Amino acid sequence: MSQAQDTETVQEDGIINSVSGPVVTAADLDARMNDVVYVGDEGLMGEVIEIEGNLTTIQVYEETSGVGPGEPVENTGEPLSVDLGPGMLDSIYDGVQRPLDVLEQKMGSAFLDRGVDAPGIDLEKTWEFTPEVSEGETVEPGDVVGTVPETVTIEHKVMVPPDYEGGEVVSVEEGSFSVEETVVELSTGEEISMHQEWPVREARPAGEKMTPTDPLVTGQRIQDGLFPLAKGGTAAIPGPFGSGKTVTQQQLAKWSDADIVVYIGCGERGNEMTEVIEDFPELPDPQTGNPLMARTCLIANTSNMPVAARESCIYTGITIAEYYRDMGYDVALMADSTSRWAEAMREISSRLEEMPGEEGYPAYLAASLSEFYERAGLFQLFNGGVGSISVVGAVSPPGGDFSEPVTQNTLRIVKTFWALDSDLAEKRHFPSINWNESYSLYSQQLDPWYRENVAQDYPEVRQWAVDVLDEEAELQEIVQLVGKDALPEDQQLTLEVSRYIREAWLQQDAFNDTDTYCEPEKTYRMLQAIKTFNDEAFNALEAGVPVEEISNIDAAPQLNRMGVAEEWNEFIDDLENSIEEQIRELY
The missing domain is CATH 1.10.1140.10 (Bovine Mitochondrial F1-atpase; Atp Synthase Beta Chain; Chain D, domain 3)
Structure with missing residues (x-):
């Protein structure tokens, strides 16, 4: 290494100044907001969340016990991103898209050591690529250049990344390739592979947002019959402990007529997530008869996992959903639960000594919830197709109090509200959705569909x-x-x-x-x-x-x-x- 390169590395890296749970302060770190860094001798993954003078504050996505001042901090210069490409379906990730099954094989144990990492998709596996463009054609960002059979159910569409310029196709390949190999070259010098990366906190661009007119058929009578959700709509399921939020979410994931399901277990009990992980691979898809996991991506960040990764798992899930939406699929995203996500934000915020809002939640709670739910919708895509993301967020209000901040702020945003009732659950009435408190603002715009496809009256x-x-x-x-x-x-x-x-x-x-x-x-x-x-x-x-x-x-x-x-x-x-x-x- 030359002297110049050595000096540059020293400038980029910093050293730990203080540690407070998942929040670490580093000195002399040349970084920008949201850069991913590796903290300490073990290289724990973290993200820059505050920069003040010479001090950089980092939230670490792993347990920080044993980490102390003086240890190095290495900056990647890149924001927290997800790997997008074939192989995401039928996978189980943690909150920052590390494949849990791959890490388990790597470690030889279900209990993972700190500092282990693996790419979100298999970079060596080969996929059969079939081109859909030919030399001389002009392609733009979002256009489909070819397809890959990702699972027995879903055909993966390889697209021009949204941050590319586009241009004329100079060469196109057919056959078996790994996700990093170039399959299409453009006149602008850009090379397209099956692998994309996208920063999770930034919404993937799409065309015009349209008014949804088709329901997301869930197969649950009270939801389809009284309080329907549109494809591209938003819904909340608030309810106290034991009222059936998780079972209701799982029913929606199993039976809704979405093409793709992204299920985020955010801070829920490990045994509930274990049930999902064990059940889903064995369940047949009611639409195709193939395994349900063939169209499902699971993100598991249970209550005993690091709190900072819980804060990011919602963004990881919605970014994966947007990627499949861009292919023209209808995606249903289940977030169980957004209350645990908000609690993670509250913990990080308090460690940063930010001014607390109502009940200790950060003042930007409402903005963060809005930002998340706004990424749902029915979109006219750049490639001329149509894709949708329907978001269903479970809310766990302490003591079933719907007046608490997370429930109230969610209510202002979502258009369908399925209120779970502990009294109904105690009477063994399931789903325990209270018909007097629930509502759907989509009913009128979906009525024409019901008249045409079910019955005139x-x-x-x-x-x-x-x-x-x-x-x-x-x-x-x-x-x-x-x-x-x-x-x-x-x-x-x-x-x-x-x-x-x-x-x-x-x-x-x-x-x-x-x-x-x-x-x-x-x-x-x-x-x-x-x-x-x-x-x-x-x-x-x-x-x-x-x-x-x-x-x-x-x-x-x-x-x-x-x-x-x-x-x-x-x-x-x-x-x-x-x-x-x-x-x-x-x-």
Whole structure:
């Protein structure tokens, strides 16, 4: 090494000045904001978060015990980035995109030593590249130049990186290549490989953001039926401990009709993440029959992992989602949970001695949440295609208090709110989504889709169910005071109908092979059957039939079996006919 090079290296590197948990201060470090650095003798990965004079503050993504002043800090000069390319699906990463299975093989143990690292995708594995451009064609950033069969389910599209200039194709290769080998050369001298890098805190550019008009079909009746989420929309699932947030998120990841699922376990209990990691590889994809992991990327940053990596895992996940969106896929991102992410921000902020906001959270909490959710959407892509990211964030308010800052700031941003209720969970009513507190602002813009693809009167039937549930909530207050028998007969009948809506329609068994997924047509037919009972019952009531006789017909309890009926279409047809016959026989 020459003297000049040696001097340059000394200028770039610094030494540790102080250590406070995951926050390390270094002196004499030539760095910029968000640069990735390697801290201490073990080379722990960290990121520059503050620069003041000669002192640089770093958040370290690994445990810092044993690290002390005087140890070196090496700067990479690059921001925290993710490796993008074929091989990300069917992978399990930590918060900074280190592949956990690769590290486990490297270490020979599930417990990782500090300072170990590996690229996010296998740089040596070869992939079969099929060009989609020919020499002489002009390509621009975002254009697809070829395809690779990434999994049995997903075709990976190799694109011109968004930070390239583009130009005329000078040469193009076909065959097996590693991700770093050049497959397309442009007249500008730019070389395109299957591997891209992108800084996680910067949104990947896309074209125009459009208004979503298609629902993300989740297969869960209360969500698809009452509070739908659009493809490209945002949703929050707040709920206290034990109310079913994680199971609800996992159901969405398993059954939603997205092309790609990115599941982020952010600060949740290790046993819950273990369940996901063990279950997903064995689950068949309901859309293709192939393994579900063939279209899934898991990011696991459990509560016992370093807190700083938890702060970055949300950005890692959304950047991977944006990459697949740019290929024209519909991506569903599950963040479980954003409260743990906010707590990580709070811990880092307090160690930086920043001015605290409400409940000790940093003053920029709302801005950070907005920045994250704003990266969702339905986009007109630069290459002429359309891609979407739907973001579902779980929120874990302490004690189930929805007035705390993370829940309130999330509420201001998202358009779908699925409020989980511990009282419903205690009654074994699952999913325990409270229909009186939840809402969706997408309903009206999705109505045309439901009219065209499910039933013309779908929005009206849904509104009828909402009205009945609203009326029941008002009547329950009276029932608490004077009892059900004191109500007029028409109101008693309304309570009976609402009971079937709650028990037969809104309840759904995630562990029953038939009931775990409910297509929109079945969701509609089940509700229509309950409405048939309602209409016939009120006709009978007007004709003078006592409400007890109407409630006691043999067919009524069969409404509770609709969800688990395998031949549901025939079952509901027969049930509706039986209800009509049995009620009409009463008058």
